[in-house]
Amino acid sequence: MTARGAGAAIEAEGLSRHFGAVKALDDVSFDVRPGELFGFIGPDGAGKTTLFRILTTLQRPDAGSARVLGLDVVKDFWAIRTRVGYMPGRFSLYADLSVEENLRFFASVFGTTLEQGAKLIAPIYEQIAPFKDRRAGALSGGMKQKLALCCALVHTPELLLLDEPTTGVDAVSRREFWDLLEKLRASGLTIVASTPYMDEASRCERVALIQRGKILEIADPRRIGERFDRPLIAVRARERMRLLEALRAHPGAGSVFPFGDVVHYTDARPGGDARAIADAVRQDLAARGIADAEVEIVSPGIEDVFMALMQRRGAEAA
Amino acid sequence: MTSALGERSIEVDGLTRRFGTFTAVDRISFDVAQGEVFGFLGANGAGKTTAIRMLIGLLAPSAGSARVAGYDVATHAEMVKRNIGYMSQRFSLYEDLTVRENITLYGGIYGLSDIAIEKRTTELVDRLDLRDDIDARVKSIPLGWKQKLAFSVAVLHDPRVVFLDEPTGGVDPITRRQFWELIYTTAATGTTVFVTTHYMDEAEYCDRVSIMVDGRIVALGTPAELKEQYEARSIDDVFVRLARAGTAA
Amino acid sequence: MSTPATRPKRPPSTLGAFVTKEMHHILRDRQTLAILLLMPLVQVLLFGYALRTDIRDLRVAVVDPTPDVATLRLRSRLAATSRFRLLKVSTTTNVLPELFQRRTADVALVLPTSFAERMGRGDTAQVLLITDASDPNTGTTMQVYVRSVLADFERDFGGARPRAGAIFIAVASRMRFNPTLESANLFVPGLIALVLTLVSALMTAISLSREKELGTLEVLLVSPLRPWQIIVGKVVPYLVLGFAITCLVLTAARVVFSVPMRGSVTLLLAESVLFTIVSLSLGVLVAARTSSQRAAMLGALVGTMMPTALLSGMIFPITSMPGWLQPVTRVVPARWFIVIARGIMLKGIGLEYLWRETAVLAGMALLLLVAATRSFHAHLD
Numbered sequence: 043m044t045a046r047g048a049g050a051a052i053e054a055e056g057l058s059r060h061f062g063a064v065k066a067l068d069d070v071s072f073d074v075r076p077g078e079l080f081g082f083i084g085p086d087g088a089g090k091t092t093l094f095r096i097l098t099t100l101q102r103p104d105a106g107s108a109r110v111l112g113l114d115v116v117k118d119f120w121a122i123r124t125r126v127g128y129m130p131g132r133f134s135l136y137a138d139l140s141v142e143e144n145l146r147f148f149a150s151v152f153g154t155t156l157e158q159g160a161k162l163i164a165p166i167y168e169q170i171a172p173f174k175d176r177r178a179g180a181l182s183g184g185m186k187q188k189l190a191l192c193c194a195l196v197h198t199p200e201l202l203l204l205d206e207p208t209t210g211v212d213a214v215s216r217r218e219f220w221d222l223l224e225k226l227r228a229s230g231l232t233i234v235a236s237t238p239y240m241d242e243a244s245r246c247e248r249v250a251l252i253q254r255g256k257i258l259e260i261a262d263p264r265r266i267g268e269r270f271d272r273p274l275i276a277v278r279a280r281e282r283m284r285l286l287e288a289l290r291a292h293p294g295a296g297s298v299f300p301f302g303d304v305v306h307y308t309d310a311r312p313g314g315d316a317r318a319i320a321d322a323v324r325q326d327l328a329a330r331g332i333a334d335a336e337v338e339i340v341s342p343g344i345e346d347v348f349m350a351l352m353q354r355r356g357a358e359a360a
Numbered sequence: 361m362t363s364a365l366g367e368r369s370i371e372v373d374g375l376t377r378r379f380g381t382f383t384a385v386d387r388i389s390f391d392v393a394q395g396e397v398f399g400f401l402g403a404n405g406a407g408k409t410t411a412i413r414m415l416i417g418l419l420a421p422s423a424g425s426a427r428v429a430g431y432d433v434a435t436h437a438e439m440v441k442r443n444i445g446y447m448s449q450r451f452s453l454y455e456d457l458t459v460r461e462n463i464t465l466y467g468g469i470y471g472l473s474d475i476a477i478e479k480r481t482t483e484l485v486d487r488l489d490l491r492d493d494i495d496a497r498v499k500s501i502p503l504g505w506k507q508k509l510a511f512s513v514a515v516l517h518d519p520r521v522v523f524l525d526e527p528t529g530g531v532d533p534i535t536r537r538q539f540w541e542l543i544y545t546t547a548a549t550g551t552t553v554f555v556t557t558h559y560m561d562e563a564e565y566c567d568r569v570s571i572m573v574d575g576r577i578v579a580l581g582t583p584a585e586l587k588e589q590y591e592a593r594s595i596d597d598v599f600v601r602l603a604r605a606g607t608a609a
Numbered sequence: 610m611s612t613p614a615t616r617p618k619r620p621p622s623t624l625g626a627f628v629t630k631e632m633h634h635i636l637r638d639r640q641t642l643a644i645l646l647l648m649p650l651v652q653v654l655l656f657g658y659a660l661r662t663d664i665r666d667l668r669v670a671v672v673d674p675t676p677d678v679a680t681l682r683l684r685s686r687l688a689a690t691s692r693f694r695l696l697k698v699s700t701t702t703n704v705l706p707e708l709f710q711r712r713t714a715d716v717a718l719v720l721p722t723s724f725a726e727r728m729g730r731g732d733t734a735q736v737l738l739i740t741d742a743s744d745p746n747t748g749t750t751m752q753v754y755v756r757s758v759l760a761d762f763e764r765d766f767g768g769a770r771p772r773a774g775a776i777f778i779a780v781a782s783r784m785r786f787n788p789t790l791e792s793a794n795l796f797v798p799g800l801i802a803l804v805l806t807l808v809s810a811l812m813t814a815i816s817l818s819r820e821k822e823l824g825t826l827e828v829l830l831v832s833p834l835r836p837w838q839i840i841v842g843k844v845v846p847y848l849v850l851g852f853a854i855t856c857l858v859l860t861a862a863r864v865v866f867s868v869p870m871r872g873s874v875t876l877l878l879a880e881s882v883l884f885t886i887v888s889l890s891l892g893v894l895v896a897a898r899t900s901s902q903r904a905a906m907l908g909a910l911v912g913t914m915m916p917t918a919l920l921s922g923m924i925f926p927i928t929s930m931p932g933w934l935q936p937v938t939r940v941v942p943a944r945w946f947i948v949i950a951r952g953i954m955l956k957g958i959g960l961e962y963l964w965r966e967t968a969v970l971a972g973m974a975l976l977l978l979v980a981a982t983r984s985f986h987a988h989l990d
Contacts, residue, residue, distance in 0.1 A: 100988055150627075210526070214600050214604060239558075286541070
């Protein structure tokens with residue numbers, strides 16, 4: 043593990059930023075290692091966009107400091123701008139320019155050429171090359187996304203910052219997009235991306251869960267279940283609404299949330315023996331007339347953790 | 361449940377829409393029962409938006425027919441519009457009006473009496489726990505509440521069918537689930553819910569789902585049926601497999 | 610990639626690429642381009658034919674209580690002018706109300722008694738001019754016509770100098786350079802100002818705020834491009850477009866209405882470029898202060914188009930505005946440009962007379978350019 047210091051791609055310390063009465067960012071600290079694929083996961087309005095704008099030097103923090111590629115975001119902003127690639131949220135390209143014209147334009151804006159950037163973007167560009175004479179406005183959503191990524195990479199940046207690159211994109215295109223990001227990471231590029239889709243967390247090496255301007259947790263998504271302090275029970279039954287009501291009425295019930303075709307249940311109190319809880323739930327459901335309930339012990343995913351943290355914060359605030 | 365109610369609030373038969381030489385929607389056929397929660401899935405550009413526009417009477421079909429809430433969308437588009445509710449991801453509520461003003465506006469548009477609007481407003485605000493924000497501008501309330509409010513406003517006039525176009529995009533996971541409970545409560549009163557989403561776990565919450573690829577419906581059934589048919593662990597897997605096959609073809 | 614301590618030097622193509630891209634936007638939006646090119650032509654035709662404020666065939670009633678040699682000569686002069694039709698001559702004003710109510714007369718001229726005698730003595734001859742002012746513009750124009758006949762008459766009558774009041778002098782000086790009062794001649798300079806404002810201020814404001822909405826501006830700001838480079842890249846294509854449209858309007862005006870060009874075309878075009886820079890800077894300022902295309906469009910319309918149309922002297926003469934409003938027109942760039950353009954086209958004068966107005970425009974250009982570049986921060990906030 044790289045320690046905080048000269049080697050970090052990004053180091054942020056106590057970043058805060060408010061707009062009027064709204065605290066968009068509230069004392070946010072984190073660091074990103076060189077070559078890492080780092081994710082910010084959180085809903086709209088969590089402060090992701092403000093954070094990206096501070097990292098790209100477009101906005102300045104009210105408090106705290108951040109260094110990007112070793113450079114201060116407030117003082118050295120011109121130097122940072124030449125060295126990062128940025129894709130803003132809901133970014134659209136020039137719809138009336140062709141794919142190639144868009145690329146050449148962004149290349150020249152960064153003082154380079156499409157040819158010089160070709161090496162880095164080659165794996166992505168080959169997928170859109172067949173449409174290079176098509177107007178960007180006529181591309182499908184997934185293709186637009188890939189073109190936007192090419193445009194952000196054409197000047198061979200050392201750090202790629204993507205603000206919600208997959209929002210509004212279908213599940214297949216989202217997967218393909220993350221496949222591309224993994225390829226880019228493998229070539230040594232440092233990538234920071236944000237997303238409201240929890241299932242995309244697993245594609246990152248580390249994720250920061252962010253909600254209402256605060257980072258709730260930073261963890262390896264594969265080990266995030268370890269942060270969950272109580273057993274998690276998944277229950278399946280045909281009549282989901284009745285199942286939900288029954289589980290909420292179960293003595294000692296903590297959280298009861300639908301998860302795809304099952305319902306996730308935890309006790310209100312931490313700890314406890316998983317098997318005992320599962321048995322109690324099974325018996326109680328049978329007593330409440332839900333005969334077809336299948337109860338099993340599962341390991342928590344990122345969404346379970348996120349919701350638990352959200353609730354804990356809500357309880358603390360109250 | 362699906363066929364038990366018998367009555368159908370959406371009947372689609374060979375519905376087609378062409379733009380020039382491009383066929384955006386290609387002979388799709390399906391029925392949705394009254395009170396059903398129907399998930400309408402598809403990749404970007406698969407033709408979902410075009411299909412929904414035809415179903416809500418905004419776009420005339422090139423061929424085929426569709427009846428929504430008992431009316432033909434081609435010949436009785438105005439009656440269709442009167443009997444449905446519609447909520448899209450971002451543009452449903454007027455951000456510069458207050459909560460109350462939005463409710464009153466939509467109630468008025470759908471011809472509810474002042475007394476009915478008053479009553480509905482109270483019910484709705486109580487259910488959503490928005491009492492303190494009733495006179496706040498919509499833009500100042502959190503996104504999750506906004507979406508729940510938009511949904512409640514879309515069903516204010518007790519439509520037979522409500523169309524929801526990516527209603528939960530960008531919403532936090534807890535609110536997303538609360539939103540789906542609202543959907544269930546509404547469906548339980550007999551309103552048909554027709555919903556699109558990019559969250560594949562939400563597809564599992566639907567009574568039935570259809571998957572659209574390149575303008576055609578390639579899969580249709582309950583989530584359990586589809587998973588069994590494609591030997592997949594989740595609807596996500598089913599979707600990715602079908603959509604990938606479509607793009608490759 | 611080499612990363613020297615200083616910023617890598619930009620290849621010269623950066624700005625060129627920006628301008629090319631902007632040109633693509635302009636040329637590919639066929640509808641807007643067609644409107645931009647056709648609108649000035651349509652306006653030239655409209656102002657030239659349909660909206661002309663010079664009026665022909667005015668019906669004049671003359672009240673002449675004591676006909677004498679002078680009044681007869683005046684009457685025959687009126688009758689001889691192609692613009693006037695002598696409708697009725699009466700010795701009493703009693704007939705006038707009915708003539709106006711039935712709208713059979715446009716103008717009435719009430720002459721004093723013993724007109725010839727008074728003129729001979731050099732006394733003030735009180736002539737009352739009544740016009741149907743239900744259309745104030747036409748009313749004003751009609752008055753101007755009648756006064757011009759009176760002025761000619763006065764000059765020809767010779768000898769004694771009647772002190773007929775300031776109106777004669779005012780009329781004489783106003784009309785010296787447009788003796789036929791052809792409205793097209795007066796309108797073309799104003800039209801150029803209007804069209805240039807539209808193309809430069811409105812279109813720049815819209816195209817810049819569109820980049821804001823698209824999110825592309827964020828990327829441009831994060832790029833090493835300096836704000837001034839973004840502004841220059843945005844502005845140059847519209848400068849070219851404005852120049853082309855100016856040429857178009859001038860050619861159309863010349864071909865269709867034989868509008869004179871008594872001075873230097875080169876000077877006029879140079880002044881147009883100066884005026885365009887002023888308008889473009891205003892457009893950038895508007896875009897910098899607004900957050901949506903809609904707001905930018907309204908801002909540009911209210912902030913630039915309306916003053917150009919209403920406060921520049923293009924339609925309403927500045928001298929006939931209320932006293933408090935007249936100084937306000939001094940901050941309207943089009944006011945100065947119209948003086949310059951009319952001077953060059955109609956009077957044939959050059960910089961030796963127009964340097965003051967040119968200096969004002971140049972000052973505005975400098976000030977606004979600096980303000981526009983300043984308003985365009987390297988940061989979003």
